[in-house]
Amino acid sequence: MAEDSGQERTEEPTSKKIEEARKKGQIARSKELGTTFVLIFSAIALLLYGPALGQxxxxxxxxxxxxxxxxxxxxxxMFSVWDMAFAELLFPFSMFVLIIALAGVVGNTLLGGFNFSWQAAAPKASKMSPMKGLKRMLGPQAAVELIKSILKFILVAGAAIFLINTFFYEILHLSIEAVPGSIIHSLEILAWMFLGLSCTLIIISAIDAPYQSYNHHKQLKMTLQEVKDEYKNSEGDPQIKARIRRTQREMSQRRMMQDVPDADVVVTNPTHYSVALKYDTDKAGAPMVIAKGVDELAMQIRKVAIGNEVPIVESPLLTRSLYHTTEVGEQIPDQLFTAVAQVLAYVFQLKRFNKGRGRKPTSLNKDLSIPDHLKH
Known part of the structure; x- marks a missing residue:
């Protein structure tokens, strides 16, 4: 996609990109590191159990x-010899194979960790394409492999010459040694030479492992467009999310407006804020905010309240405080009990007066006492 669009891969890979790559079997791997581990530990196993195998x-x-x-x-x-052969070789040979197997697992999972992917194991038509194969042969990765091969040849050849010169007289001396000492000695010489040759590959692995990690990270890098597309796919299109939020807000407002006729009172700013309160005496709880709004929504709350004969009381400080401190469906804060109680008492007295059951209440003070930390 990056090649087709002409965009450069400048963005760091996301966690989703890395996880998808692991599922496809695309992880950092160094064949040189795995080979080095196997060869070195094979030599160590030969040093440890070579004499027992020789004997x-x-x-x-x-x-x-x-x-x-x-x-x-x-x-x-002839078949009776098999039991003896089995008893003589079982333990040293088993330990030899076990050490090599463990070295193979550790060496090949040290970089990138353990990972198994069916997608990586599945056959791919692209791997059988002659053109893509030719492209891989002439690509930068092929050049790196060629340089590594030349470097390995030089190191191994140099180490082989040095080791042959070092063990030259010991090798010649094997011809005059008695059996089985000569067999065990020859295995020891072979193991030490094998270990020396294998250790030369540490230099190759020390270069190849960081390079493979860097190259893998580079291949996973993303274009800016890929990052945006992934965000849209994982988080959703911003326009769709905004539309969903708008729809949810409208539904919430409709439900809220349906509760306004059940309110005991609507306190207002008087123009910008409106808060509808309800006090259920049967539940013996605190008054609750059942609707609130600002500007156009505040005006709609007042219209519904007027249409359903819900009392409207102007109290700017109390209204702003309720709006900013209490969500719809929550009880009012304890610090506002006194101010709200005065409003409800005024409303209940007014209702009794309108029904001819009491005297007309005195006008409510618009500037009710509100704690300083609840003023807005």
Whole structure:
């Protein structure tokens, strides 16, 4: 996509991009690191268990080549040697193989961690394309591999010459050593030379592992458009999200306006803010805010209140304080109990007066006492 659009990959890969790459089997891997681990630990295993393997092979060959006359004519006697061979070689050979297997797992998962992907294992037509294969052969990765191969050849050849010169007289001395000492000694020389040659690959691995990590990170980098597209896919189109929020807000406002006729009073600013309050005496709780709004919505609340004969009381300080401190469906703060109680008392007295059951209440003070930290 980046190549088609002409955009450069300048953005860091997102966590989603990295996770998708892991699912496809695209992780940082260094074949040189894995090979180095296997070879070095193979040499160590040979140093540890080579003598036991050599002694076991010597014992097996000695038993197989020293048959008496009866054993020579017994066609089944050959199979009896198998038990001996199994007993002699089982432990050292098993440990040898186990060390190599562990080294293979550790070496190949040290960079990038353990990861298994069916998508990576599945056959791909692109891998069988001659043109893409030619492109890979002539690409920068192929050039890096060529440089590594040349460097490995130089290092291994130089180390081989040095080791041969170092062990030259010991190798010549093997011809006059007694058996089985010469067998065990030859295995030790072989193991040390093998270890020396394998250690030269540490230099290649020290260069290749950081490069593979850098190259993998570079391949995962994204264009600015890819980052935007991923954000849209994961978080949703901003325009659609805004439309959803607007619809949810309109639905919430409609539900809120349906509760206004049940309010005991609507306090106003008087023009910019409106808050509808309801006090349910049966629940013996605090008064609740059942609707609130500003500007156009405040005007709609007042219209609904007038149409349903809900008392409207002007109290600028109290209205702004209720609007900013209390959400719809919540009880009013404790610090506003006194001010709201005065408003409700005035409203209830006014209702009784209108029904001819009491005297007309005195006018309510618009500037009710509001704590300083609740003023807005």
């Amino acid at each position: 076991g092979l010597y014992n097996i060959m000695g038993r197989a080549l020293t048959l008496n006359r009866n054993e020579t004519y017994d066609t089944t006697k």
